[in-house]
Amino acid sequence: MQCGHATSSGSAQPYKSTSSRWSRNRIGSTVRRRSRIPRPFGTSSPGLTTTLYTTGETTLSIDDSSSATVTSRTAQLLDRRKKVIPRGVGHMTKIVADHAEGSYLVDVDGRRFIDFSGGIGTLNIGHRHPAVMTRIQEQLDKLHHVAIGVALTEPYIEVAERLLPLVPIPGDKKAILLNSGAEAVENAIKIARAYTKRRGVVCFEGAFHGRTLMTMTLSSKANPYKTGFGPFAPDVYRVPYAYCYRCSHADTPDRCPLHAAEPLQRLFSVEVDPSEIAAVIVEPVQGEGGFVVPPPEFLRAVQSICRSHGVLLIADEIQTGFGRTGKMFACESxxxxxxxxxxxxxxxxxxxxxxxxxRAEVMDGPVPGSLGGTYTGNPISCAAALGVLDAFETEGILDSAQRLGNAIRAHFSALQQKYALIGDVRTLGAMGAIELVRSRKGREPAKDETQAVLEYCHAHGLLLIKAGMWDNVIRVLMPLNIPDKALEDGFQILDNALANVHLHNSHHERV
Structure with a gap:
């Protein structure tokens, strides 16, 4: 048996959400009320012609409809963008968002999209959730900013108090609030170095931890994230991650050295003395790297090696956290x-x-005044977090996440049976992805076909994004409380997109 990630089979089963939809503004008259979200666009119909277009080296096709064109308001804004925003600011679509609610987003031309991207994992309870909107409005009426270095606010303290019991770290704990995922990683490294009095940090191939200097150093995928930005931070070491679908060892799972994190042990034996290492940082599931789900024993082995050498273990749960994997945090899984x-x-x-x-003793490693920032723990953001925590406590979001995860797995497995383009299905809870390949035997990344699938989806009302070291992974990050119809409609659009690309590839092979 080759070391690889197992794939499931069977027909897709409908997902039954227990969370009710919200349809009205609940935060008061001071917030402008939106009109009803328009009907979906881009529904395919008989008689549509097919337009060929080129992505990279391969010419592919999508159904030709009015939805596939960039319309007037969108075109105007994209033109304005070119004049004032540098090219380095990336956009995965040509969509210009106007408003959103729940699992739907509407662009400036009134076209509605089912949102399977979730703001790259930032909207686990959906757009404009009433609990969040209510908390934000209440806080806006009192205080919108003060700076934590000047004065404390109760929302900051309350967020910390409510987070601590949820995090799978035993014993006494403390928390610091920041602005972004990259800042969280930067500060975790600072805290680890201050506590251990060591400098070295170990990360993994395929990782993504952010775009600041240290987090960029810790991340893989040089193009585009590192191009032209060196030199990078020193004292950083990198070892392989357990990416079973592309395992170079081709061994059985019980004998695969990656399962036992042997490269990490070898690093400490050959490359660097572990007494110089402050921390090992790992994503329990790699996000930007392609939703790579490692065997649980791999992460347990990493933890064991860290413990044996007095090295701190940092879990980057920025994308996996808050219910995405079916637990509050993936470390629990x-x-x-x-x-x-x-x-x-x-x-x-x-x-x-x-x-x-x-751990409280670790968090107290830095000296007073060495942590913080002007906007960290802003009261409006803290109010939003309290609304999120309210929703998790009262609406059964984790139960919904587990059911959604089962549905995603079933849908992806059914699509894999239909389309040879899908080489691997990877899920942990509602964190799911498919890896597209030119052939299942050779596993050559199907980058162009992936882009064609995404463009078809965007043209037909599904907001979907990619990942992976070769841009050949399609990931889903829809709200955990997505309504049944939105989920089914979204997967139908994806099915149609894969069928369209498959049809073109079959025609190309015959020619």
């Missing part, structure tokens, strides 16, 4: 207890807020 845990994205339902939670 795989059975590890890190020393420090980084939180972000869905913590505040899309507002800028992140956190580092860790």
């Amino acid at each position: 795989v059975g590890i207890e890190p020393d420090l845990l980084c939180i972000g994205k869905s913590l505040a339902d899309g507002l800028p807020l992140s956190a580092v939670v860790g």
